[in-house]
Amino acid sequence: MRSKLMARHFGTVAAACLSTACLSLAGCSVPSSGPSRSAVQTEANVDIVDVTYGSVLSMQEPIQKGFPESFVRQPLPTIDRISLDEKLQLQVFENVDKGLFGATEAGPTVIAPLTVDSEGKLSVPYVGRIDAVGKSLEELRAVVEEKLAEQTPDPQVIVSRMDESGLSVSISGDIRQPGIYPLDIPTRRINALLSRAGGVAASPDQVKVEIRRGRNGGSAGLRAIQDDPRQDVAVLPGDNVVVRAEHRRVFVLGAIGAQKVIPLDQPNMVLIDAVAASGGLNNDAANPEAVYVFRRKAQAGTQPPKSGSVGTVFRFNFSEPTGVLAAGEFGLWNSDVIYIAETGNVRFSRVLKLLLGVTLPAKQISDMASGG
Structure with a gap:
């Protein structure tokens, strides 16, 4: 009983001291881990969106389209066909001692290099210019013999290729073995070609693959290429493949178990995943009604940002089951900032410690802050 009376007396004295001392601190700010709930809600340059389980499904991140339809529909290249700028070699065997190309005792006559010109034709001695592009090596051999x-x-x-210059693609960027690779039957699709080049060190969810094909181009995420057969598109001779690791991540701040940077290296990471990975809300400091996601650009399915808005703030109420369920459906974007505001008692406790140099139990602080 005596201890309770002393605690109540101390609370009364502390409250009186606070009333007096706070007047002198009216122009001072109390240290905080971030903006308060009221500060977020009254910020004029952001759009506040209350997220509920009923509305969250309309706020999902747009599905990336991946490679353009022309790339998806592109048939596999017929790599046995001759293409522009290829360098060919001819070996001619004659059945006479003195043939068109001279004495034959030393073996066949080798004619090389023969380059397919910009019109798709090949100039062969004693034959003239003949069509080459689109023919197989066997078809070209038959024409030359005739x-x-x-x-x-x-x-x-005998017709053969001098090199694979006409049937190669270049691979650069964040790939283990960048370089120029010849196309063959097993590597006519992008996923197999990337494997031939050693693959990438980053998570597939962090990697984007771009194919540059003349004046055209397209890109898709490596995860989509691996999971969706339509995105495992054909690679054509002359393509330039650029692989980029994007290092996508989100930031978790405020009254959380551990403030950290979380890489988006898992498919379809949602808000509740990031909160759990950070140790959950701080039981003593967090305001469960003030869980926010800050995003620089407007979210799909929400109202257009107002004039002068710098971004959108999504608000979740973790004190209600529907708020937690909504967090389990809310997909995270690259560079999202997750912030958990502090309860008002935490700020009151800081004032108490700043002015009186003491720390009291949470219940007593709550009673004092409420005037009880």
């Missing part, structure tokens, strides 16, 4: 047979009896011709 033309030469008019001038030398029963020639035999």
Whole structure:
């Protein structure tokens, strides 16, 4: 009983001291881990959106479209077909001692390099300019043999590529083994080609893959490429593939178990995931009615930002079951800031400690702050 009376007496004295001392601190600010609930709600340059379980489904992040439809519909390249700028080699065997290309005792006559010109044609001695682009090596061999047979009896011709310059793609960026890679049957799709180049060190959710094809281009996330067969598009000769690790992350601040930066390296991370990964709300300091997500750009499904707005603030009430459920559906965006405001008692406790140099139990602080 005596201890209770002393505590009540101390509370009365402390309250009186506070009333007097606060007058001298009217122009001073009490240290805080961030803006209070009232400060967030009265900020003129942000849009405040109350998030409920009923509204959260309309606020999901737009699904990335991935590669354009022309890339998705692109058939696999027929890599046995000749393309522009390819360098070819011909070996000609003649059945006479002195043929068109000279003595044959030393073996076949090698004609190289022969380059397919910008019109898709190939110039062959004693044959002339013939169409090459789109033909297979076997089809071109048959044409050359037919033309030469008019001038030398029963020639035999072998056509081969001097290099793979016409059937290669370049890979650069955040890939383990960047370089120029020849296309073959197993690597005609982007996912297989990336594997051939050693893959990427970052999480697939952090990686974007861009394909530059002449004047056209498109990009898709590596996760989509791995999970969606339509996004595992065909790669064509001459494509430039650029791989970028985006290092997407969110920031967790305020009255939370541990303030930290959380990488968005999991698919479809939601607010409740980030709160749990940070140790949950601080039981002694957090205001469960004031859980916020700060976002620089307007969220899909919300009202357009008002003139002069610098972003949108989404407010969740964790004191209600529907607020927690809404947090389990609210998808996070890159660079979102999650902030949990402090309860008013925490700020009162700081004032008490600042003025009197003491720390009291939470219930007594609550009673004092409420005048009880």
